[in-house]
Amino acid sequence: MRYRPLTIGPDIVDIWRWPLDVGMDDLPRYVTALSDGEFARASRFVHERDRLRFIVGRGKLREIIGRYLGVPARRLSFAYNVFGKPRLAVSRPPLHFNLSHAAGMAVLAVSDRYHVGIDIEKIVPLKEDVAGHFFSPSERLALRGVRRGNYLEAFYRCWTRKEAFVKAHGAGLSLPLEAFDVSIDSVGEPRLLRLEGDAQAPAQWRLLNLALPAGFVGAMAALTADNDVSLHYRTDETAESVREEMPLAARVLRASPDNQLLNRASRM
């Protein structure tokens, strides 16, 4: 499948969302998009559902990024920082992206200017005091002031904002979760309130809530200097896609569902 190259407006971060559980008919196009390394990673998942979700997540990510660059998904090459954050190995003009997945849903943030991080979580009851383990003292204090019926949502707002920030920052778990504070309230724009050793950081980072289906919470973080950014929710339709002839490999796969590649994907 090939599409017209996509563009991003000034100070916009594009947000994509898609389901990770797809019919077997859709699987071949994602399998063929993967690199050999990604295919090998897929094969290491113990559970089939996780394997297929990884394939659909990474395959669709490749398709989308390929559409911004006008390059077929399979030809993209990713590099990773020491904490595992993927980026384009060669990106001129620059294109930043970050993916998150939870409970069968994936979201992707794409920016042509800013380092971005994104996180979504499905709201599920907590079995232990997760905030006590992971949140900063002032975040814990703020959570203590939340009414019992609102606790879970406030907890997940805090969690996803922290995680989006960590993912945008790129330092992974080497950035202590107590070294920064995020706001937890539902009204107004979320904020980075403090970053240890960097008094300018709260003005330089933007955090935004994601609009998601009921039961999910999510946030996007971007290092924008002090520029305002807004989110543009994209879908295959709004991206004015142009469906073109499927590549030969995918046509062969689709014509013959019991083919080697499809079998490899579902039985790896």
Ligand SMILES: CC(C)(COP(=O)(O)OP(=O)(O)OC[C@H]1O[C@@H](n2cnc3c(N)ncnc32)[C@H](O)[C@@H]1OP(=O)(O)O)[C@@H](O)C(=O)NCCC(=O)NCCS
């Ligand atoms: C990757 C990480 C940053 C987030 O993992 P996660 O929340 O389980 O997973 P998400 O679905 O949000 O994101 C996974 C995706 O982020 C990207 N990613 C991987 N490493 C990353 C990193 N260091 N930074 C940013 N993005 C990363 C990848 O695209 C990955 O997708 P893939 O698994 O299909 O390759 C992980 O290092 C982690 O475990 N972080 C901290 C967890 C934690 O304790 N959080 C507390 C928050 S209060």
